[in-house]
Amino acid sequence: MRRVGEIDLPDRLAPGIPAWVTQIGVGVLCACGGGVVRFFFDLVSPGTGPFALVFPALILATLFARWQAGVLTAAISIFYAWRVVLVKEGPTAASLSDPTGIHRMLVIAAASAITIFIAEAFRRAVRHAAAERDREIADRDLFLAEFDHRMKNNFAIVAGLLDMQKRRAEDPATVAALESARMRVESIAQAHRHLYRGGDRLGVVEMGDYLHQLCGALAEALFLSGKVTLVCEAEAAQVPRDRAVSIGLIVNELVTNAAKHAFVGRDSGRIEVTFRNRDGGGWTLGVSDNGVGLPPTGAALSPGSLGTRLIDAFARQAQGRLHTESGPTGTRVTLDLHA
Structure with a gap:
């Protein structure tokens, strides 16, 4: 679910497609998807839960294309449920002249607004967390690169000092011991070079x-x-x-x-x-x-x-x-x- 919150279609498709075009497209697509699902539900149980599919559709629209797409999806889905689904219950069910119908629509609109608010808050929190994660990864990579560079220099300095001391030594046993030590340092340095190629x-x-x-x-x-x-x-x-x-x-x-x-x-x-x-x-x-x-x-x-x-x-x-x-x-x- 967290990965879903990181997908921001207006950002990904910009600047080729303006953000508002993407939001309209996603809003209409989610509303149409909800309408298609509603159609198949009506084949089994006509008119059941007319507004039930509004919420999944607007959550998806908000997560993928921000709150504007969620509002558009909610408007289209609520209108569809009101004018197409409820009309099957009778003319008064889809009429705003009845106080019950008005209260019903207000409750659905309020619930949709709350759902969009929560989905948008979740989306922003995930985006913020992803930005922090990317920043920490970049900082870590920079630190590792600097650490790698310093370690290479340190290994080179140690190997150079051993080699210089070996050249100044006159005792064959001392020369052999210093050369062995230098090769051991070189062996560790080789492993260090390959540590960041794993x-x-x-x-x-x-x-x-x-x-x-x-x-x-x-x-x-x-x-x-x-x-x-x-x-x-x-x-x-x-x-x-x-x-x-x-x-x-x-x-x-x-x-x-x-x-x-x-x-x-x-x-x-x-x-x-x-x-x-x-x-x-x-x-x-x-x-x-x-x-x-x-x-x-x-x-x-x-x-x-x-x-x-x-x-x-x-x-x-x-x-x-x-x-x-x-x-x-x-x-x-x-x-x-x-x-």
Whole structure:
């Protein structure tokens, strides 16, 4: 019903059609519609409730084309009921010379005026509420755009500071740690960029586009050339923001670890990132390589290492379960995610 009150035909059809023309058209149309319904009622029960259909017709006219259309509809409908319907009850029923007939018409006219007043008040209240809603949406969109712009700048500043510090560092371990931190910031920034591309749903990230862009950024940052290729196959999926960030951080850690440790002593290799929709709901993330496999200790993914602790923490945040398979032909890490 609220949506009906938002439809203002004089506004929608202007300036092509003047407002008064629209109001007359709607008033006549509603009155004629009431007359047609009255005709079918008369076939079953002639003359029953002669003024009953006046009120639905004038309410519709008022809601769609303001009180002027409601007044016109009421005038036509009351005249029709008086001159056409009541005449079947006898000549005196449709005569204003009888005090009863005068009182009857005055009551109907007063009831019609009250109904038009209430319908017009409702229409204006709905229009006012709709205008307030549109203003709030516009303000929110402006705020989100400003927030998005500031967050992008903040991420860029943090990444730039880490990169600058990395360039000044001389210790290889410090350089590697700063680069890892920069890539983690970049992973979060990528998820943030896709947060406002979630279509009609706010707070979700389109994982297909997100992972493709993230893998592209990782390939560039890790200086992967033709010798070691990074392939991403991600299906379209709408994932809540917080879980998407955690998934992106897991991909960042696993791809970085594979690029650094999986191809020691080899000239070529392949890292593959997959993201699939599961039947029945949920998703499956897979990161695999065809490298040398995981050594028992001392590697980034060995038990107790920082890389392992981070990946386990991100998996819990993503509400998923990790499975790792490793051997001489490579390593595959799978994250099962429930919807």
